[in-house]
Amino acid sequence: MLNIEQLNQFYGESHTLWDLNLEIPKGQCLCVMGRNGVGKTTLMKCIMGEESVKSGSIKLEDGAELTKLSIEQRSRHGIGYVPQGRQIFPMLTVEENLRTGLAVRKDGLKTIPERIYELFPVLKEMKNRRGGDLSGGQQQQLAIGRALVIEPRLLILDEPGEGIQPNIVAQIGEVIRRLMEEDGLTVILVEQKLPFARKYADSFAILDRGRIMAADSMDKLSDELIRQYLAV
Numbered sequence: 085m086l087n088i089e090q091l092n093q094f095y096g097e098s099h100t101l102w103d104l105n106l107e108i109p110k111g112q113c114l115c116v117m118g119r120n121g122v123g124k125t126t127l128m129k130c131i132m133g134e135e136s137v138k139s140g141s142i143k144l145e146d147g148a149e150l151t152k153l154s155i156e157q158r159s160r161h162g163i164g165y166v167p168q169g170r171q172i173f174p175m176l177t178v179e180e181n182l183r184t185g186l187a188v189r190k191d192g193l194k195t196i197p198e199r200i201y202e203l204f205p206v207l208k209e210m211k212n213r214r215g216g217d218l219s220g221g222q223q224q225q226l227a228i229g230r231a232l233v234i235e236p237r238l239l240i241l242d243e244p245g246e247g248i249q250p251n252i253v254a255q256i257g258e259v260i261r262r263l264m265e266e267d268g269l270t271v272i273l274v275e276q277k278l279p280f281a282r283k284y285a286d287s288f289a290i291l292d293r294g295r296i297m298a299a300d301s302m303d304k305l306s307d308e309l310i311r312q313y314l315a316v
């Protein structure tokens with residue numbers, strides 16, 4: 085579904101991602117893992133177009149070369165992004181936050197798809213409340229709901245469980261699973277929590293200092309890899 089080849093990225097002089105190769109099959113969830121500062125968020129920003137790459141390619145199954153496209157064009161190709169820290173608009177209502185996603189839809193739809201409210205009933209209950217008045221968990225649901233407004237084929241989630249109470253994290257996990265099963269959604273998940281990663285991801289890729297050290301199906305995530313690259 086997404087194919088990354090020989091990707092290199094720099095922040096100024098600082099070489100951050102090194103010759104990355106990754107393949108994400110359609111309808112599966114890949115978990116990108118690694119300690120703080122190894123380049124996980126940078127990789128997500130490169131896929132989404134928030135950071136430009138020095139060399140390499142990021143191709144969709146339809147042949148589209150993402151590195152040549154703007155952020156908006158990437159959204160139009162069906163890539164939804166839930167950034168680390170959520171980045172919802174605190175002064176806008178829940179509904180207005182969701183509406184910001186409508187602008188990039190090709191079909192000109194003017195109303196929020198009912199499916200979003202079905203997946204996250206709390207967003208319907210709170211649709212007239214300001215984003216900033218929501219709890220952290222509700223804001224994360226809003227951020228995911230907003231990304232789903234474009235009905236993405238690929239959803240990128242950067243640490244969706246960070247700072248959120250466990251029951252909401254579990255609800256978010258179940259929504260991801262439903263979207264994969266019912267809609268064939270492909271997911272890239274950045275996640276440091278092992279139980280969540282193991283429960284929802286089909287495969288993993290471990291980053292260390294900007295390089296992929298291991299990538300395999302989730303059942304191959306060994307204690308040795310965890311000790312070497314993930315344990316703090």
Ligand SMILES: Nc1ncnc2c1ncn2[C@@H]1O[C@H](COP(=O)(O)OP(=O)(O)OP(=O)(O)O)[C@@H](O)[C@H]1O
Pocket residue numbers: 095098100118119120121122123124125126127168
């Ligand atoms: N805008 C930036 N300018 C310069 N350096 C940056 C910038 N953003 C990140 N970095 C550096 O790039 C490296 C990778 O950062 P990145 O945020 O991608 O890591 P990460 O694995 O997502 O970490 P975390 O788990 O803490 O979010 C780090 O050394 C970081 O300090």
